[in-house]
Amino acid sequence: MRSTSPGDDGLLADVATALIDARGVVVSWSDAASRLLAREAEDVRGRSVLRLVADPAGLPRGLPEADGGPLDGTVRLGGGAGQVDVEYRVLPTASPDRFLVLAVPADRAADVRHGTTLLRALLAQDAIGVVLRDTDLAVVRTNRTPGLFGEVPYRTGTRLADVMHAEDAAKAEASLREVLATGEPVVNRKQRVRSLATPSAEWDFSVSAVRLEDGGGRPDGVVVLLTDATEQFQAAHRLELRHRMASTVGRSLDIIRTAQDIADVLVPAFGDLAWVDLAADVLNGDEPSKTFGGGDLNLRRAAVCPGDAPWAPELLQPGASIPPLPDRPLVRLLQQGRAVTVDRATLEHGLADPDFVRATAPEKGHSLAVAPLFARGLVLGLAAVWRTERPEPFDQRDVDLLSEVASHAALAVDNARRYTREHRAAVALQEHLLPQAVTRTTVLETAGHYLPASGGAEIGGDWYDAIALPSLRTALVVGDVTGHGLHASATMGRLRTAVHTLADLELAPDELLTHLDDLVTRVAAEAEPGQRDVVGATCLVVLHDPVAGQCTVAAAGHPPPVLVLPDGGAEPVALRPGPPLGVGGMPFETTTVDVPPGSLLALFTDGLIERCGGEVSDVVARLSPPHDPAGSLQALGRALVASDRPHAARDDTALLLARTASLPADAVARWEFPTDPAAVAGARTVVTEQLAAWGLDEIGFTTELIVSELVTNAIRYTKGPVGLRLIRDTSLICEVSDPSNTQPRLRRARITDEGGRGLFLVAQLAGRWGSRYGPEGKTIWTEQPLPS
Template sequence: MRARHVQGRRFTLSAFRLEDGYGHPTGVVTLITDATKQYRSYDQLELLQHASAHIGRSLGVEQTAQDLVDTLVPAMGDVAWANLAEAVFDGNEPPKLVGAGDPHLRRAALASATEPWSTELLQPGAAIPPYRDTPGLRRMQHGGAVLLSPATAITLVNSSEPDERFVPKHGHSAMWAPLYARGLVLGSVTVWRTERTEPFDKQDADLLTEITSRAALSVDNARRYVREHRAAVALQQRLLPRATTETPAADTAGLYLPAGGGAEISGDWFDVIPLPSLRTAFVVGDVVGHGLHATATMGRLRTAVQTLADLELDPTELLTHLDDLVTRLAAEASPEHRDTVGATCLYATYDPITGRCLLASAGHPPPVLVQPDGTAQVVGELSPGPPLGVGGMPFETTALDLAPGSVLALYTDGLIQHVHHDPVAGLARLTDRLTTSCRPGRPLEETGRAVIAPATDSPPHDDITLLLARTRALPPEATAEWDFAADPAVVTDARKAVADQLAVWELDDLAFTTELVVSELVTNAIRYAEGPVGVRLIRDEALICEVTDTSNTQPRPRRARWSDEGGRGLFLVAQFTTRWGSRYGQAGKTIWAEQSLAS
């Protein structure tokens, strides 16, 4: 039998029957033992186990502090609070000595065995007045828990009179312990007894020291996570493009939803890259893993895609170069990150003049195409390809002809796996939502929010990225093109055709420069290539002149010597135009030069 004394002491009662030689009962022996110390040890061990299991489950600083005080109340005391340095909430390191003359302390959590919580006490979020800087405080902040009386507590907060902000009503015994971890004083914890009559003793202080030493590590882990999370968020926000963009090829809107309602950041990204000749590239990618490492890898891949896209590579060739980069990053990574370097990517280019869209995938989910009439379907003919970093396996380019007003939806797997983790069912749901949400004239950003709305009901387990692109078409009257034989005599015909077209467009002021560009580029094509030469003019926000030939030779401008009779063609083109470049097709190359029409 067990019993508890009114003052908290515990006793065990054992009774034994006495018998004579014949087995007849002759009496009872009763033994009463004071087992307070034994059961107290059991209770303390149980409390330590509870603290280990419940403190540190969250990566939030405030929640970790709240778990700590909830563990202490009512197990140890009737009232408890935790104060943390202001810097800890932001993920930064606090000063070496928290509180002594430093006003940057804030209440992080509180708990009370008797509800409601007294309004006289400082509430969570309230600033804590600076403690008095004394040698005793300095020793306390680097040691274990100490016992406090109400008078000592009042003196500690630099007050000479009872202050109910720091001493709860009927508080008669208290313990104060620092949250000290990895050489940093993160804050402190205070526990008061108001209802219980027995005061705290040294055994209680030792137990609090053990609990707070473990809790301090959890608080510091949460602080470090906050710092890394904020750095990753800031980096990702700087890396992602604007949510909405407009190019001659398409209107676009990108939406990003981090995992865990913002608690986790990974390497998802999207991009819209303007290309020469009014074309536009659409990119969506997903890097393996979460955190700052994944975000940094995403930044390197996004920069690489932009650089490779500027070279006007075919989607297949671009992904091949990107695959080589990821393989190299994996080889250079530290052992703990080597197996987590990888990514998927979908790269597409769209030409508003031809309406042709070229796509290639590196292990990425297929896009969904919404026709102008509102019907949506998965681009099933696109080969998924291997993920980036596998190496040695080819990628394939798929060509689509898109009508003006079509909407191409690119996304990451988090959008189709946030429910039941079934990508097939998720893709079907996405197609249905695009069918009901995509309407002519509706802003794409509004459409995107409607599409991802079901994923916002609960924090997603993975990042969600969605890029919508509504295609445009350049009117036929904004382009003109001609084919010429590979004969030097056609250079004059090409100059005249260009001049006549510029007159129709009322761009006679650009005739001299454009004729010069056409003359030099056509002459080079006839000299160094075989077969017909194509010339095309494109008018939009700029005047673009293109010359196409059957050669795959890389054009290289050079500075001719004063005695050279030729070799100045590309140099002159570069001097008289805003920019120029070249790209390669299945049979030959195209050299283009652009002149601004801003004036």
């Protein structure tokens, strides 16, 4: 039996007692009475008790009779500590002249009375569970006796592990011991409780706990208040799941990413394992075909979420095709847009294929819920969730919730599908607008690369071009149209067509950019008023002349090209770029640099600069290490555009690499003749001798006629020396230059005309011909195929 000390908080510790005689004289006095009135027993013994009462008139007359009941009431006493209100009771004793007086402070009596009333009220109701536990957390008293957790009675002395799952009991006990140790109360803490008697039974309780203390402030136990909040917590859980689905799914326009987001939301909030299957047509951006009944539904596993464990190898892996499904009512319900739930036994019976069951049902899976991703009357795919660790099966409320969140998920998948279709069309347009990636001639090899912006951005207007020109020259072009999307791609297509047309005129790079500037200005004028300020482009043009071993460069607001010499040194070409296309009013300037055979030229847009680090010097650094002269330009280009900073690739990337080669030393022959008609014969002679040296006697007569006509026209209509150059490559190129800027014209001479047949004859004899202008005149050129 525990003793009661003055510091204890027991009721008896505060009871003051006195023994009085029939006259009301104090016979004896307890220590509690001495503490209450701050008077020792010697001070009051032998004196009337009425002398301690502040208002004796309020006391009842007389003392209780021996056979009567006790006298009680409230009175104010005065003592050394001042006045104090007490509740008293006078009881007769076995001696007829002795009476026992009991008194407690009035406020203490009220506390005890109210506490008793409160505890009685709490224990009498069943809306709130009340559990008094001692310091060992054993039940002292409770109102939850009639099988709170399944069939296990909640008796006095019961511990947490006796009535609930060990994991749940451990969490609850840790929380209550913290209350005992710190005194900090727990308020509305969620506690999951699984019954030992019925493993499938589960509750969610809202738990509040307060430490009990004795009079000395020492822990004396804990009182726990429980309310069954299963419905509220489940409603909040369902609301949270809807919120997560709405806020998470649909942020990306990538179909696979969207499917993965759906699976990640469902686990562990809804189940222990989930996957999302999508129709193969949906993955390609197309609408799925309408099917009804079993068979091959053309589904692919798009995403899985295994929870905490790795995805089991026996289950269908991401990207795998879903085997044909049997024609069962559940399959037809899914095709009608309705979610279903099925247990493992029913699934095994319905599939009737052990291999299919192993690929579909996880080892410990006991309950499956499946919802179709149903949008616009079409089944885009399926979202499936298994419960493996949780004992409770899916119920109708779960099915309704899964059906609701799957409806939102279906809209996100359909949006991603639409974007995929449009993006695929835009990329196809971009790819068709770009030239072939690799070109190769005897003097130049090129390789182009185009990468759309990362992060789901639209394709843009970046482009590259390698245009073969007469006399083995090549125009290398890279451009960047402002903006993204089909509008930028369409503008890029117009500019690229214009570049081809202007390049065929064999204009110098600065003149070509001037004409492009006019075109962009017209395109801006044709745009909507709100779009005119955003129509623009940058462009870089490099004209490679292998015979001269030079490149002529001009830029319109574009980064300079990087030149890598055969010894491995790399640096950007020093040039003065003009303004971007569409600004107008400023000239463009050209820069000519020597490009020896074996050099590498890199032309690129801003996207490559971002991928490499943000500066042109970062591109130079990547090109600086020596590269294999015979290495693949395609491989080098892939290495350059492979960004180690994918988050920075917010712009499209166009890259054009060009590697120069040399002509044989004897592949070019040059002569110069005075403006003397007699020089025509000399021109024919040197041409015949050179063709004989090259072993091309078979085309000697044809070439003599062409040279004779071109040199004759140059001498007749110009003043100054006439240049003649032959270039042997895959064809024979003949060039005649003069200082005149007169445009040669091909016309059909009449019978009575004495002249006018020269160019007509040249056009008939040559494979193709043309003319170009230079700083000091023009050059007429022809090409003839070489004999087999």
